Structure formats: structure tokens, C-alpha cells
Amino acid sequence: MPFNLHAIQMTTANAALPPVPGPVAGPLERLRAGREFGANVYSTIDVLWVLYHRVLRITPETVDDPERDRFLLSKGHAVAGYYAVLAAKGFLPAGWLDDQGGPASRLGDHPDRTLVPGVEIGSGSLGHGLGLGVGTALGLRAQGLLTPRVYVLLGDAELDEGSNHEAIAYAGATGLGSLTAVVVDNHSATHGWPGGAAARFTVNGWTAATVDGHDHDALHTALTGQPQDRPHVVVAVVKTEE
């Protein structure tokens, strides 16, 4: 394996949640507007922040640039952190965060690519992002756009959907090297993934790195420098109740 497999230090069930990255905290609080967010809202914020702050080649000015990296949020319910990160990075005006989900809001409980700048796919029903991501990677390659990478964020429970396994097997078999899947693993799959989520990918020829889902440097290392001749998966492990 060309990657460091970081040991996962599981924290205790009642430990405090990790702090939200500074620039995201304000937008997230404005979006929250006094509501209670479940722990799962916080499980993806670190990986989203690392992606948008340190990995993805996309800015508010390049949301329509064919050469941009693509980020596809497949687990569409992880939307609070997504909107907050997009706001922190200037993709959407902070005012849009108010009355999220309201009748005049562009920000639903699942994202809609036609309503929010920078959102690449509308998602919500699980198991659609990876297939769309495979098609996006193939479409870029067919047009000679060899620089952009395609990142798809899923959850470990989302892997229950069989459509993912169609995409995992095909992307691996064809060596789709511009594709990176990010699996946020909060151990929420009802019947689990014995041997770990990454094994579902590596048996199909993907490279994999399993890292602490709150460790920014580990996430950055895992999300960059992968080989270009096969798809890559990063399993970002967070606490069970997240």
C-alpha cells in the first residue's frame, strides 16, 4: 500500500465533539438558528473543510470552469456543514443561511445543484453520487480534461445501497484514476462492514487510506498524492454516535 494507514484512536462515547473549524463556526451557527443539530452534522465538517480549504481546486469564481475539481456530496443529509463551508468559502451569501428550509430558501434539507452555486449534484436519496461521479470522471476524460479530480462523499451506511457496489466494481476494473471516494464512517450501517469499509473498495482494485475523520493533516495526506492509475478511497472514521 502506498499510503500510511493511520491508527484510529476511538474516543469515548461521551467525549465532547471536536471544535468546528474557525471560519465555519459562524456560518454554522447562523444556519442552526437555535435549532438542535444531531452529532452527525458535525461528523463531516472536518473533511468538508479540509477538502474545500486545502484540496479542491475550486473557488466561487470557477464554479463553471471545466477545469475545476468536482465535489459531489452523495450523503445529501450532511447538508448543514456543507452549506456552512460553502458560505465560509464565499460560494453563497451568508444571508442565504437564514431560514434554511423555509419557503423562500434555496437551501433545503438536501442540496439542489440548480439552486446553490458550487453544488455539483442534487442528492438525498442515497446511492446516487458515486455513479454520477463515475460518469463525471469519464466525461472529463473523454473531453481531454485530465487535470480535474472528482471527489464523492458518502457515508458508511450509504454503502448499503447496491448501486454503490456497481460503481465501485466498475471504477476499479477500469482503473478510473481521477476518482476519489470519501467514506465518512460513523459505524452507522445496520449490519456493519466486517473488515472495514475500505475492503469493499480495495478488493476491486482501489487504493485506500483509513484515517481519523477529525485529523486535518491526516485527511489532507490521505486526500492527496494518490496514484493516477486507479481510483482511491479515503475512509474518514468518526465516533459511532456522530
Added chain:
Amino acid sequence: MRDIFTDTTTELLTEDPRTALVLADISAAAFAPAAARHPERVLNVGIREQLMVGVAGGLALTGLRPIVHSYAPFLVERAYEQLKLDLDHQDAAAVLVGVGGSYDRAAAGRTHLSPADVSLIDTLHGWTVHVPGHPAEVPALLRDAVAGDGSAYLRLSVLQNDRPHGGDGSLAVVRDAGPAAPLLVAVGPVLDAALDAVADLPVTVAYTHRPRPFDTAGLRALAGTEVILVEPYLAGTSSRVVSAALVDRPHRLLALGVGRKDLRRYGSPEDHNRWHGLDSAGLRRSVDAFLAGALLSAGR
């Protein structure tokens, strides 16, 4: 029709670098030469229909024009949520080309039958549906669909009429019985049987190979009080469209097509036509009963 589809698609892949083809093993051998020439735009994902449509959605998001092809039940029914979400909800579009019609492979049984495909497509918004009645109608329909930017479904079949009928999909009068005569609209390959069924009746017969968008203006121009729909897929698929088009007029509608029941019988497509009353004799029985009702209600 399938061979002409293969030839036309192979030409389009060469002519237009925006065109891509996504397969799930079905017809992969026929497209092997095209795949050899355009390996990055002819994509066979294996027996994975959800991925086939998802990939088409992704290709469309990058600006390509995907053609997606399989047997109708696998293309439309198995991957329906992908059609709804990976294409429509993404504001992405594709051209679907299904083979198998309602019961082309009758001997294969229920798993390979797809009488409900057009009804399912009809739950989506803004799709064009082409149902060619002859192989010679296929190239122009496919080329027009690929040249457009919306989503379209081409429904190919081994059943066909003796000769092609061109046109843009507007209702074309094939047999004119004069003003106020009952109007029979035949969609695609059922035209010849319908013409034969009403050969000695004062019924106007119009043809279309484009049930969506249905030519409602043409319908209003041609329809009197009695309208008979003959469709090669689920009976009543276009009833709502006809009813809406004629909402301000008293009218009677007879909608003929394939029944919903799983007959659990094999045989040939012609056998199924007969069992569903879509052969000439069956259509005649239905039309006679419908028009007899018209005479009774008119007090004649």
C-alpha cells in the same frame, strides 16, 4: 430497427464528439467496432443498469450527449429512480433507446416484457417519446433526438408496419373519412392492423410516432365526438393527454393497448398482439362495440 439504430449511433459517434454511448452489456458486440474507434465515448459498464444511467447523468453534467441503451425493462423499469434523479433532478439529459417493445421477446416471459415503459417515462417532465413504426423511421428520429438538448426515449420493436411514415410526429392523416367521422390515432407499429381493422368503416385514421409531446393541436383539428387510441404499450397511456386536449368538448374515448395482466404465456409477439386484442380482428371487435354504443347513445 435495432440494426439501423446501431448503424446510426455508430455514425453519430464519429460525426459528433459530444456524443457518448452507455451500455450494460446488451448490444455490446454490435457496438464493438464503435468501441474500438471511440473507447472513451463507448462505455459498457457490465450488467449494471443503475450505474448505466448514473454514468449517463455524469457524462451529461460534463457537457456530453449520452445515448443509453438496453432492453426496455432494464433501461426504464429497473433504473427508474436513476432516470428521475440522475437525469431529471440534475437538470441533465440523455437519449434512451430501448429495444424489446412490449413483448418482442415473448418466449422469454414476463421478465423481458415492458408494456409499462412509456407510462413510466410519462411520469417525468418534458420528455419526448418516439415510437417508430418502421426501421426507416429510426435514423431521423435518433438524429433529431441526439441533436436536441432535452431527454428523449426511443422505443424500438421488432413489430413494424409494411412501409415507413415520415413526418415530425404531428398527427398525419393516413385515411380520411370526412368531417366529424370517428378518429382513430395509431401510434407506431400498430398502424397496419388498425387500418385493416377499420378498412370498411367510416373512420379517419391518423398516425404518429411521437406520443410525447402528443400533437394536441392536430388532435383538436381532427377529432369529432369519437376518438379511438391504439397504442402498442399499456392501454390508456395517452388517455389523460387526449382527455385534457378535449376537455372543453363532449367526446367519447376508446383507449386500446396492452393489458396489465401477466398472461404467463410465451409464444410470439403476434400471439401477444392477438391475446391483447391488438391484431386486426381484435381491434375490429373493440371498435365495433364502441361505435355501436355511439349509435345507441345518439338514439339512432
